[in-house]
Amino acid sequence: MAAKNRRIVLAARPHGEPTLQNFRLEEAVVPTPRDGEILLRTRWLSLDPYMRGRMSAAKSYAAPVGIGEPMTGGTVSEVMRSEHPDFPVGTLVQAFGGWQDYSVSDGKGLRKVDPAVAPPTTALGVLGMPGMTAYTGLLNIGEPKPNETVVVAAAAGPVGSLVGQIARIKGARAVGIAGGPEKCAYLTRELGFDAAVDHRSDDLPGALAAACPNGIDVYFENVGGAVFDAVLPLLNDFSRMPVCGLVAAYNATELPPGPDRSPLLMRAVLTKRLRMQGFIVWDFASHIDAFEREVGGWIADGSVTYREDVVEGLENAPEAFIGLLKGRNFGKLVVHVA
Amino acid sequence: MAAKNRRIVLAARPHGEPTLQNFRLEEAVVPTPRDGEILLRTRWLSLDPYMRGRMSAAKSYAAPVGIGEPMTGGTVSEVMRSEHPDFPVGTLVQAFGGWQDYSVSDGKGLRKVDPAVAPPTTALGVLGMPGMTAYTGLLNIGEPKPNETVVVAAAAGPVGSLVGQIARIKGARAVGIAGGPEKCAYLTRELGFDAAVDHRSDDLPGALAAACPNGIDVYFENVGGAVFDAVLPLLNDFSRMPVCGLVAAYNATELPPGPDRSPLLMRAVLTKRLRMQGFIVWDFASHIDAFEREVGGWIADGSVTYREDVVEGLENAPEAFIGLLKGRNFGKLVVHVA
Numbered sequence: 001m002a003a004k005n006r007r008i009v010l011a012a013r014p015h016g017e018p019t020l021q022n023f024r025l026e027e028a029v030v031p032t033p034r035d036g037e038i039l040l041r042t043r044w045l046s047l048d049p050y051m052r053g054r055m056s057a058a059k060s061y062a063a064p065v066g067i068g069e070p071m072t073g074g075t076v077s078e079v080m081r082s083e084h085p086d087f088p089v090g091t092l093v094q095a096f097g098g099w100q101d102y103s104v105s106d107g108k109g110l111r112k113v114d115p116a117v118a119p120p121t122t123a124l125g126v127l128g129m130p131g132m133t134a135y136t137g138l139l140n141i142g143e144p145k146p147n148e149t150v151v152v153a154a155a156a157g158p159v160g161s162l163v164g165q166i167a168r169i170k171g172a173r174a175v176g177i178a179g180g181p182e183k184c185a186y187l188t189r190e191l192g193f194d195a196a197v198d199h200r201s202d203d204l205p206g207a208l209a210a211a212c213p214n215g216i217d218v219y220f221e222n223v224g225g226a227v228f229d230a231v232l233p234l235l236n237d238f239s240r241m242p243v244c245g246l247v248a249a250y251n252a253t254e255l256p257p258g259p260d261r262s263p264l265l266m267r268a269v270l271t272k273r274l275r276m277q278g279f280i281v282w283d284f285a286s287h288i289d290a291f292e293r294e295v296g297g298w299i300a301d302g303s304v305t306y307r308e309d310v311v312e313g314l315e316n317a318p319e320a321f322i323g324l325l326k327g328r329n330f331g332k333l334v335v336h337v338a
Numbered sequence: 339m340a341a342k343n344r345r346i347v348l349a350a351r352p353h354g355e356p357t358l359q360n361f362r363l364e365e366a367v368v369p370t371p372r373d374g375e376i377l378l379r380t381r382w383l384s385l386d387p388y389m390r391g392r393m394s395a396a397k398s399y400a401a402p403v404g405i406g407e408p409m410t411g412g413t414v415s416e417v418m419r420s421e422h423p424d425f426p427v428g429t430l431v432q433a434f435g436g437w438q439d440y441s442v443s444d445g446k447g448l449r450k451v452d453p454a455v456a457p458p459t460t461a462l463g464v465l466g467m468p469g470m471t472a473y474t475g476l477l478n479i480g481e482p483k484p485n486e487t488v489v490v491a492a493a494a495g496p497v498g499s500l501v502g503q504i505a506r507i508k509g510a511r512a513v514g515i516a517g518g519p520e521k522c523a524y525l526t527r528e529l530g531f532d533a534a535v536d537h538r539s540d541d542l543p544g545a546l547a548a549a550c551p552n553g554i555d556v557y558f559e560n561v562g563g564a565v566f567d568a569v570l571p572l573l574n575d576f577s578r579m580p581v582c583g584l585v586a587a588y589n590a591t592e593l594p595p596g597p598d599r600s601p602l603l604m605r606a607v608l609t610k611r612l613r614m615q616g617f618i619v620w621d622f623a624s625h626i627d628a629f630e631r632e633v634g635g636w637i638a639d640g641s642v643t644y645r646e647d648v649v650e651g652l653e654n655a656p657e658a659f660i661g662l663l664k665g666r667n668f669g670k671l672v673v674h675v676a
Contacts, residue, residue: 271397
């Protein structure tokens with residue numbers, strides 16, 4: 001056991017794209033759990049786009065990380081010391097340990113991870129927050145019906161890849177948008193998407209239209225920007241749009257140049273009778289058991305597959321995170337910490 | 339019975355605000371009903387903002403009126419000749435007769451109007467399409483809960499006034515936005531709104547914020563523009579936004595100047611988890627009996643009141659319609675044709 005707690009803190013708020021200078025690796029004393037608490041050792045740290053939001057001071061659905069505070073993040077952690085009867089030493093848990101070696105928890109919100117059921121890293125991906133985001137948003141807001149067309153961007157990532165696979169399971173046509181031929185081939189050959197569109201295409205609107213001959217009934221929105229611009233004209237009447245992320249805008253330092261196109265968006269909402277709804281996974285917290293049971297079953301019977309992109313070493317988390325916002329990862333990005 | 343059928347046709351598509359030159363009063367032969375048809379005499383013609391959309395060639399939820407064709411519109415009409423067993427001569431019906439003295443119908447979509455139950459003009463207002471728009475959109479999409487705050491613009495009009503009154507019936511706080519002190523006083527003194535805000539105020543955002551100390555939970559969107567800009571920062575998490583009209587944009591000839599604020603709108607959808615849904619009244623056609631029964635009951639017991647603005651003479655419909663888009667009417671605008 002290391003004598004020190006390495007932790008990556010927010011050194012400064014980014015202006016635009018985060019850089020390595022926005023993070024600082026520090027060493028602190030390993031904390032001591034009090035009565036009712038446990039000491040957790042981070043085994044794997046999840047890196048996710050929402051963390052860009054936590055680096056900013058702008059009001060959002062969660063408080064920002066303070067300057068000098070450890071970056072927040074989901075982890076798979078192991079209980080090293082326990083003053084809590086429910087979590088004996090050696091227990092593996094899904095926690096919110098942050099970008100650090102050690103954290104202390106009172107047990108609230110922890111979920112035990114059974115490595116006999118699935119690889120522990122899946123608790124951060126297909127069986128964790130990203131998977132549940134896909135499952136709850138698609139089924140509760142998107143409500144895909146047989147033969148409808150479901151479009152999702154960042155489709156090779158942990159959310160998008162599950163959105164497309166669940167859409168297929170529900171009898172819908174799945175069209176994925178991803179960056180580059182390798183990811184696009186993965187979508188159609190390995191995940192069973194009906195079509196894949198490269199967002200780096202010279203003509204994204206044309207390529208997407210060709211991939212969606214019957215228009216779009218569900219657009220699972222996690223990126224915004226140019227992809228959304230290509231989607232909007234293709235949306236069918238009564239289409240649904242779960243909105244869980246806008247990665248393309250996260251690093252923006254100013255609004256795009258004019259004209260102001262928001263009246264166009266509202267006109268589409270009205271004339272096409274769109275339903276657009278923002279959500280975060282915790283809005284559907286009560287669905288977690290159904291999610292684990294159902295997606296766990298689909299993994300077990302082979303109808304859902306997943307891919308992970310594992311980076312070695314906590315010290316490499318900042319660079320990996322910066323790459324995540326640029327789409328450099330291929331699969332769920334996880335840092336192997338210990 | 340007049341020997342001629344006066345009708346107002348679309349002479350030219352407007353660029354921006356409609357003018358009298360966009361309309362033309364013609365005389366045609368009174369049509370003759372064939373077997374299974376009836377000849378209808380227009381008694382009252384409804385004028386509604388959606389008609390601006392029908393004057394444009396842009397794709398929407400309904401086909402545009404063709405150049406030289408009579409303007410479309412809801413009417414209360416009387417059966418003058420009948421070749422249809424269900425509609426004897428003298429029957430009063432809610433029809434889609436258009437801006438003309440006479441029309442022929444095969445009976446499809448007609449609803450009989452009983453003048454003993456309510457004044458026939460209400461079939462074009464509080465008990466017609468505008469009333470049902472308010473009722474279905476507010477209850478099915480807005481879903482107001484007790485003590486929530488419901489905001490509606492064009493609140494002295496037939497849709498907005500019923501939205502606010504139903505919100506009150508459901509235990510919510512109703513805040514109406516209207517143009518000028520007379521309409522605002524009407525909202526609070528006669529309709530029971532909790533607060534009224536004049537959109538001509540020097541500081542609409544400040545006035546609206548003062549009227550909504552607990553934020554906004556439901557915004558019934560029928561105007562867009564500056565009102566929506568004032569509403570957006572006040573929307574609470576999980577608020578709902580039925581969208582049935584965007585009057586402020588109907589006469590726009592180009593998009594507003596930049597920057598492009600649509601990313602701000604999408605960010606609000608995401609971080610506040612807004613639900614925004616476009617609808618037109620026919621999407622809820624199956625609710626018509628419940629609507630008539632329930633709103634009829636509220637009128638009967640005095641918990642809903644309404645106001646009509648009756649213009650005399652078909653020939654004055656164009657000018658009245660132009661005024662409608664500028665908010666010159668006060669109450670449901672109806673043309674008394676015969």
